[in-house]
Amino acid sequence: MQLFIKSLNKKRKVQQEQKSVRDLKIGEKGVICCLTDPEMSLKLLEMGCIPGEEVKLNSRAPLGDPITIIVNDYTLSLRLDEAATIKLKA
Amino acid sequence: MSEVLAPAPASVPYSISGSTPRKAAKIALIGNPNSGKSSLFNHLTGLNQKVGNFPGVTVDKKTGVSQLTPNLKAQVIDLPGTYSLYPKSLDEKVIIDLLHDKKSSSYPDVLIITADASNLKRNLLLFTQLADLKIPAVLALNMMDVAEKHGIKIDVAELQQALGVPVIPVNARTGSGLAALKILLSQELEVSETTFFPIPENLLVMVRQIRYYFELSNDYLAWHYAHQYHKLSFLSEDDKAYIGELVKKYDFHSNAQQASETVDRYTRINGLLLDAMRVTKAENNEQFSNKLDQILTHKIFGYLIFFGVLFMMFQAIFAWAAYPMDLIDQGVATINAWVHTQADGPLIDLLTDGVLAGLGGVLIFIPQIALLFAFIAVLEETGYMARVTFLMDKIMRKFGLNGKSVVPLISGVACAVPAIMATRTIDSWKDRMITIFVTPLMSCSARLPIYTVMIALVVPETYFLGFLSLQGLVLMGLYLIGFLAAIFSAALLKWVLKTKERSYFIMEFPTYKMPRWKNVGLTIVEKVKAFVFQAGKVILAISVILWVLSSYGPGNAMQQAEERATSELTSLHLNDADAEAHIAGQKLEASYAGQFGKFIEPAIRPLGYDWKVGIALLTSFAAREVFVGTISTIYSVGDSENISTVKEKLMAEKDEFGQPFFTPARAFSLLIFYVFAMQCMSTVAVVYRETKGWKWPILQMLYMTGLAYASAFVVFRLFS
Numbered sequence: 001m002q003l004f005i006k007s008l009n010k011k012r013k014v015q016q017e018q019k020s021v022r023d024l025k026i027g028e029k030g031v032i033c034c035l036t037d038p039e040m041s042l043k044l045l046e047m048g049c050i051p052g053e054e055v056k057l058n059s060r061a062p063l064g065d066p067i068t069i070i071v072n073d074y075t076l077s078l079r080l081d082e083a084a085t086i087k088l089k090a
Numbered sequence: 091m092s093e094v095l096a097p098a099p100a101s102v103p104y105s106i107s108g109s110t111p112r113k114a115a116k117i118a119l120i121g122n123p124n125s126g127k128s129s130l131f132n133h134l135t136g137l138n139q140k141v142g143n144f145p146g147v148t149v150d151k152k153t154g155v156s157q158l159t160p161n162l163k164a165q166v167i168d169l170p171g172t173y174s175l176y177p178k179s180l181d182e183k184v185i186i187d188l189l190h191d192k193k194s195s196s197y198p199d200v201l202i203i204t205a206d207a208s209n210l211k212r213n214l215l216l217f218t219q220l221a222d223l224k225i226p227a228v229l230a231l232n233m234m235d236v237a238e239k240h241g242i243k244i245d246v247a248e249l250q251q252a253l254g255v256p257v258i259p260v261n262a263r264t265g266s267g268l269a270a271l272k273i274l275l276s277q278e279l280e281v282s283e284t285t286f287f288p289i290p291e292n293l294l295v296m297v298r299q300i301r302y303y304f305e306l307s308n309d310y311l312a313w314h315y316a317h318q319y320h321k322l323s324f325l326s327e328d329d330k331a332y333i334g335e336l337v338k339k340y341d342f343h344s345n346a347q348q349a350s351e352t353v354d355r356y357t358r359i360n361g362l363l364l365d366a367m368r369v370t371k372a373e374n375n376e377q378f379s380n381k382l383d384q385i386l387t388h389k390i391f392g393y394l395i396f397f398g399v400l401f402m403m404f405q406a407i408f409a410w411a412a413y414p415m416d417l418i419d420q421g422v423a424t425i426n427a428w429v430h431t432q433a434d435g436p437l438i439d440l441l442t443d444g445v446l447a448g449l450g451g452v453l454i455f456i457p458q459i460a461l462l463f464a465f466i467a468v469l470e471e472t473g474y475m476a477r478v479t480f481l482m483d484k485i486m487r488k489f490g491l492n493g494k495s496v497v498p499l500i501s502g503v504a505c506a507v508p509a510i511m512a513t514r515t516i517d518s519w520k521d522r523m524i525t526i527f528v529t530p531l532m533s534c535s536a537r538l539p540i541y542t543v544m545i546a547l548v549v550p551e552t553y554f555l556g557f558l559s560l561q562g563l564v565l566m567g568l569y570l571i572g573f574l575a576a577i578f579s580a581a582l583l584k585w586v587l588k589t590k591e592r593s594y595f596i597m598e599f600p601t602y603k604m605p606r607w608k609n610v611g612l613t614i615v616e617k618v619k620a621f622v623f624q625a626g627k628v629i630l631a632i633s634v635i636l637w638v639l640s641s642y643g644p645g646n647a648m649q650q651a652e653e654r655a656t657s658e659l660t661s662l663h664l665n666d667a668d669a670e671a672h673i674a675g676q677k678l679e680a681s682y683a684g685q686f687g688k689f690i691e692p693a694i695r696p697l698g699y700d701w702k703v704g705i706a707l708l709t710s711f712a713a714r715e716v717f718v719g720t721i722s723t724i725y726s727v728g729d730s731e732n733i734s735t736v737k738e739k740l741m742a743e744k745d746e747f748g749q750p751f752f753t754p755a756r757a758f759s760l761l762i763f764y765v766f767a768m769q770c771m772s773t774v775a776v777v778y779r780e781t782k783g784w785k786w787p788i789l790q791m792l793y794m795t796g797l798a799y800a801s802a803f804v805v806f807r808l809f810s
Contacts, residue, residue: 038345038346038349039345039592040592040594040596041349042176042178042345042348042349042352043178043594043596044596045349045352045353045356046173046174046176046215046352047173047212047596047598048211048212048215048356050352050353050356051353058380059380059383059387061387061480061481061483061484062387062388062389062392062393062481063484063485064484065483065484066480066483066484066595068480068599072209072211072212073209073211073240073369074208074209074212074598075379075598075599075600075601076596076597076598076599077476077479077480077595077596077597077598077599078594078595078596078597079483079595082594082595082596
């Protein structure tokens with residue numbers, strides 16, 4: 001399973017096209033494709049954000065950041081820039 | 091020991107081989123945050139708890155004794171909550187330092203692994219890692235009732251089969267299942283035969299080399315050495331270098347291996363849960379919590395409610411705590427007076443004015459600490475604290491603070507001591523240090539007496555528009571300056587403080603729950619005990635030193651001063667109270683504290699102060715409000731309780747040119763000094779206790795005193 005997108009060029013291109021959890025609307029669902037930040041991905045994986053899992057954007061804080069998502073049947077809160085590292089399958 | 095053990099009850103479908111009773115064992119409790127670990131710890135140990143230190147980190151080491159059977163006790167240690175064996179914070183590091191070092195004095199014989207049944211998949215990740223370490227373990231399956239409500243059915247027998255260790259359903263709320271757990275723990279437990287994560291073939295050679303070099307009992311432990319050797323504090327530099335070379339030689343990439351291990355483990359867990367768990371209702375069932383969140387994290391109501399909660403908390407430590415604090419104050423004074431009626435002499439003075447007064451200075455904080463932690467425990471227990479962080483994170487992050495920093499900062503307006511203890515709820519080390527560092531800059535209630543006296547002295551009692559008091563505005567300005575200093579210092583520290591640890595916000599958003607009052611009660615007891623026994627001794631020591639400094643002088647200087655003052659009395663025509671104050675003032679001048687005041691006079695002269703203020707600066711280190719008392723003694727004010735008397739005396743004070751000493755320039759310089767200066771030994775003591783060392787309190791004192799000195803200097807120059 002490829003977890004990280006290795007090539008930098010590819011990464012930049014992918015980031016432009018690919019949707020991340022950050023871009024979800026409230027109530028919208030997506031399926032995790034990959035995690036872009038190697039170090040942070042370790043934490044996210046432990047919390048159950050595994051590629052192939054479904055995520056749903058549950059709520060946003062009044063100031064727009066942080067957000068809560070539902071993954072693995074529980075609610076997880078994270079910041080927008082952390083959410084941006086969770087890319088979704090098209 | 092020849093006890094007869096009850097047979098395992100029917101609810102424990104696990105047969106124990108060779109049920110020989112063991113000697114008092116060491117049990118470690120480990121589990122995810124919010125998995126009911128602390129409640130279970132409280133149930134197992136009750137009030138038999140002790141808070142100690144893990145070396146080198148700020149996390150408390152909670153240990154306790156549990157009576158497993160009528161004649162078998164076990165030592166239980168509560169480890170910090172964690173999601174995995176790969177620590178992401180400094181606090182979690184104590185877990186691997188303990189579990190990866192068999193020679194550690196606290197190395198457990200048995201693990202109780204707690205898991206939240208309503209969130210089993212994620213909780214089992216840590217379980218499978220621990221199982222692979224091959225330490226005898228029990229899985230305490232908590233919150234089965236919540237799981238059932240969510241439509242999750244767990245087949246305990248099936249799960250036990252799959253995991254290879256006993257699984258005991260417990261309810262940490264009611265304590266049910268605890269008897270079964272205790273009986274199980276009183277017997278010899280075996281390690282799980284199941285290996286959940288096989289070491290990758292290509293790395294097995296490296297892992298085996300580490301394993302045999304360190305004589306480790308299994309491959310997975312050696313695997314962890316390869317991952318975390320640089321973090322393990324019990325390894326020598328040579329050991330680390332040895333592993334470092336192997337890791338390089340075998341091209342071992344810790345991050346990539348860790349990631350694929352986690353994915354493999356989840357795949358394995360998903361597989362075994364297919365048989366052991368049935369989910370009947372597919373949709374998320376946190377409807378109640380979601381509905382409540384629509385109000386509690388609402389754009390307007392969310393903040394209104396939060397500020398309401400803060401206001402209540404503030405009221406509690408500012409106003410409600412005042413009653414028991416007065417009682418303690420009077421109680422100590424009564425005992426003091428009583429001792430003086432029984433005996434006299436320098437030793438008695440040391441006991442009463444030194445030790446007893448110091449003890450009073452420790453006990454006086456108990457009401458505030460108890461009340462603040464009652465609030466905080468309820469906020470944590472109900473899950474509301476996570477919402478506080480959620481609401482405030484974006485604003486606070488700009489200043490290098492955490493969403494949770496709001497609670498300590500606001501509490502700091504009442505008193506920095508409980509406020510700094512409240513930073514314990516902040517997970518990130520850096521955020522916590524910054525919060526501890528800047529909290530004493532918030533103007534606390536002990537500064538109020540100084541503010542009141544100084545403002546009354548130099549700010550006229552005029553009103554704008556008939557109701558806006560100028561004095562009130564200046565007072566508000568001082569609070570504002572303190573607040574601004576706190577947040578800008580935080581922003582500064584955010585840049586200065588370097589840390590390897592990355593700060594994440596990624597955390598479970600817990601559902602709302604009713605608070606468990608037992609936990610609230612035990613939290614209060616624990617915090618009060620920690621303060622009294624750990625910060626208390628520092629406070630006591632400093633207050634005795636301060637007492638000696640102000641009651642003794644070199645040679646017989648004190649005696650001479652007293653005689654001189656007494657002989658002057660006849661010509662001064664003073665009333666009794668003022669006469670007594672006159673003698674006390676003369677004695678204080680002759681004491682070591684007086685010497686100190688004169689000694690530092692050159693240093694504080696640029697700020698406009700003389701040696702008399704110097705004495706007050708020293709003595710008010712015991713507590714800022716002592717400033718007013720000392721000033722009253724030096725200027726021989728008989729009735730120091732009455733602000734207008736103090737004010738009159740101070741106004742009459744003349745400098746060497748016969749002009750009033752307390753000019754606006756001097757008063758404002760003093761005010762600014764007290765806004766910034768770390769003039770509080772209790773705060774120093776509590777920072778020492780919370781950071782487990784002297785580095786932070788000393789840095790903090792240098793910073794705050796430096797800031798105070800520079801600002802007071804500027805203010806004095808500007809106004810004079």
